[in-house]
Amino acid sequence: MKAVGARVPRYDGVAHATGRTEFVDDVRIPGTLWVKAFRSPVHSATMTNLDTSRAAAMKGVHVITWEDVPLLEYGHLSALGIPADEPLLAKDEVRYLGQPIAIVAAPSEEAAMAAVAAITADFQERPALFDVRKAFDADAPVIHQEGNWYTHFENEMDRRQIRKGNIDEAFDKADLIVQGVYRPAAIEHAPIETQVCQVVPEANGRLTIYSCTQALYFSMGVVAAHLQLPLNKLKVVGGTVGGGFGGKVDTATETMCALLAQKSGKPVKWRWTREEEFLCSSTRAPWHMEVADAVTKDGWILGRKMLTLHDSGAYSRFSPYGLTKHSFHHTGAYSIPNLEFNGYVVYTNRTPTTAMRGFGVTSVSFATETHMSRIALELGIDPFELRLKNANRIGDTSPNQIAYTDPSTVPTILAIADAVGHDLTSEYAGMTPAQRSGDLLPEHLVGQLGNPEAH
Amino acid sequence: MNLTINGVETPIESGPLTSLLDVLREELGITSPKAGCEQGGCGACTVLVDGEPRRSCLTPAASVDGAAITTVEGLGTPENLSPVQQAFTHHYAAQCGFCTSGMMMASQAYIDGGGTDDREAIQHALGGHVCRCTGYVKIIDAVAAVVRGESFDPNVTAAGTAMTNLGGMA
Ligand code: FES
Numbered sequence: 001m002k003a004v005g006a007r008v009p010r011y012d013g014v015a016h017a018t019g020r021t022e023f024v025d026d027v028r029i030p031g032t033l034w035v036k037a038f039r040s041p042v043h044s045a046t047m048t049n050l051d052t053s054r055a056a057a058m059k060g061v062h063v064i065t066w067e068d069v070p071l072l073e074y075g076h077l078s079a080l081g082i083p084a085d086e087p088l089l090a091k092d093e094v095r096y097l098g099q100p101i102a103i104v105a106a107p108s109e110e111a112a113m114a115a116v117a118a119i120t121a122d123f124q125e126r127p128a129l130f131d132v133r134k135a136f137d138a139d140a141p142v143i144h145q146e147g148n149w150y151t152h153f154e155n156e157m158d159r160r161q162i163r164k165g166n167i168d169e170a171f172d173k174a175d176l177i178v179q180g181v182y183r184p185a186a187i188e189h190a191p192i193e194t195q196v197c198q199v200v201p202e203a204n205g206r207l208t209i210y211s212c213t214q215a216l217y218f219s220m221g222v223v224a225a226h227l228q229l230p231l232n233k234l235k236v237v238g239g240t241v242g243g244g245f246g247g248k249v250d251t252a253t254e255t256m257c258a259l260l261a262q263k264s265g266k267p268v269k270w271r272w273t274r275e276e277e278f279l280c281s282s283t284r285a286p287w288h289m290e291v292a293d294a295v296t297k298d299g300w301i302l303g304r305k306m307l308t309l310h311d312s313g314a315y316s317r318f319s320p321y322g323l324t325k326h327s328f329h330h331t332g333a334y335s336i337p338n339l340e341f342n343g344y345v346v347y348t349n350r351t352p353t354t355a356m357r358g359f360g361v362t363s364v365s366f367a368t369e370t371h372m373s374r375i376a377l378e379l380g381i382d383p384f385e386l387r388l389k390n391a392n393r394i395g396d397t398s399p400n401q402i403a404y405t406d407p408s409t410v411p412t413i414l415a416i417a418d419a420v421g422h423d424l425t426s427e428y429a430g431m432t433p434a435q436r437s438g439d440l441l442p443e444h445l446v447g448q449l450g451n452p453e454a455h
Numbered sequence: 456m457n458l459t460i461n462g463v464e465t466p467i468e469s470g471p472l473t474s475l476l477d478v479l480r481e482e483l484g485i486t487s488p489k490a491g492c493e494q495g496g497c498g499a500c501t502v503l504v505d506g507e508p509r510r511s512c513l514t515p516a517a518s519v520d521g522a523a524i525t526t527v528e529g530l531g532t533p534e535n536l537s538p539v540q541q542a543f544t545h546h547y548a549a550q551c552g553f554c555t556s557g558m559m560m561a562s563q564a565y566i567d568g569g570g571t572d573d574r575e576a577i578q579h580a581l582g583g584h585v586c587r588c589t590g591y592v593k594i595i596d597a598v599a600a601v602v603r604g605e606s607f608d609p610n611v612t613a614a615g616t617a618m619t620n621l622g623g624m625a
């Protein structure tokens with residue numbers, strides 16, 4: 001534990017400062033072909049007459065379409081039994097602007113761009129859907145055959161739902177209902193290193209994949225599945241990421257590069273332009289959250305009803321997982337004994353969304369903390385005291401019935417009060433996260449108590 | 456065409472409109488300047504042209520024919536780090552490291568030009584250099600430390616400025 005509390009030199013600090021860190025784009029392999037994508041020019045359409053013949057006839061050019069992919073649909077969560085809904089390359093439907101349709105490799109970047117320009121297809125455009133709130137309307141554009149929201153939660157439920165306690169009783173007993181709607185927007189991760197990959201076909205039949213992935217084993221499994229290859233045919237070299245923030249968890253480039261390396265028998269490299277990074281790479285999801293709390297005049301939160309619409313974009317990718325995390329955290333750092341949570345992964349014609357720092361939880365933290373302040377304002381109670389009163393304590397239980405053993409809400413809020421110079425009454429200033437008793441154990445919180453020793 | 460790169464005179468074969476970034480990275484294999492945007496927007500490709508910081512992605516090779524080019528490779532080596540390299544290491548001014556080359560070259564030009572340790576002036580000198588990971592506080596700390604003549608042994612040092620970001624920005 002020598003490193004704890006000490007300033008430790010970064011293992012890669014000197015390499016960064018001398019320009020010697022080898023990022024994927026810095027790997028030099030002679031004879032490498034450049035990769036470029038033919039992408040959907042529209043948000044939503046049926047595609048017909050895809051014609052890559054002129055591109056394929058160009059000197060030194062190799063083209064891949066959906067027909068070349070051994071297993072077209074595979075998702076990062078497929079290994080967990082969650083069905084995939086996204087083709088590696090679009091087949092007959094395009095569902096977002098910039099969706100890859102065909103991929104080319106050519107001897108130079110210019111030649112690759114010329115090859116992409118020679119590819120044609122017809123697009124019968126449809127009205128697109130961008131607002132999750134409209135996804136449930138009878139006349140909303142239909143994004144997927146199965147509908148506009150994901151339907152494969154456990155037991156084929158079409159939502160992530162949490163029920164705890166008796167929500168109707170909580171709302172009957174409330175002095176006040178405090179409501180709020182919270183809508184954080186999409187955010188592009190914007191790493192300074194764009195998505196980049198190099199794949200080298202080796203003489204021993206393996207593919208060496210230089211990847212900027214944040215999730216090497218995920219990517220390895222995804223490539224192997226699409227290509228229907230055993231893992232021992234892939235050597236994935238990763239670990240050096242020029243910024244990711246969650247945006248390099250998707251396997252954005254590796255599979256397509258691997259297919260082109262196989263087809264051409266040559267090393268290939270795909271480095272997204274900044275424009276592609278902004279327009280075509282996944283973003284943090286926009287969320288729509290509606291919160292209604294049953295509160296008492298003296299600042300207890302008896303119950304919470306919450307509806308979350310998670311904008312997944314055109315395909316589900318990691319969204320069911322993100323929403324699940326979100327649901328577990330929908331009371332924030334506070335104990336609310338009666339809950340009714342419904343969350344949907346909603347499809348739109350936006351770029352698919354994915355992980356970003358605190359996946360699923362930052363959104364709900366924004367909503368719950370803002371809502372706590374709103375409650376304090378409506379009740380005329382000190383916002384710190386409201387938080388301390390309802391804070392998670394040892395033995396309280398989470399929405400999914402886990403008893404907390406070491407909750408940090410109380411010390412955190414006390415530290416914040418201290419940092420901003422906010423005076424608290426002695427009753428609150430000396431608070432600890434110890435198990436509830438006395439005034440801090442009103443009747444409505446008795447039933448939710450759990451056994452912290454159980455874990 | 457000819458360029459003097461980190462003190463070595465080098466004949467250039469690429470065409471006249473090839474970007475200096477491509478000349479360095481693709482023709483010569485000098486990979487410290489990075490292609491972050493190739494549109495002049497991020498600063499990751501910055502090198503010194505006759506001592507001035509320039510975005511190599513927007514610089515046609517022919518426009519700098521005969522010039523002296525300095526890249527990070529010309530600052531120092533792992534065994535013999537330059538003051539800027541020492542300070543960036545010591546102050547944790549490089550997280551992923553992708554923006555770092557450009558940041559260091561712009562910093563070097565600022566210091567060579569007689570820049571002070573005034574945080575706003577440093578901020579101005581590094582304007583247009585985008586870092587998505589580190590945040591700018593530690594980078595500014597590093598540049599200010601060089602101006603003040605501080606030097607560090609990155610392998611043994613443990614002391615330094617406070618690690619908190621609170622109140623760090625001017
Ligand atoms: S790559 Fe030159 S400024 Fe971004």
Ligand code: FES
Pocket residue numbers: 192242243548549550551552553554555585586587588589
């Ligand atoms: S350290 Fe990653 S972009 Fe600056």
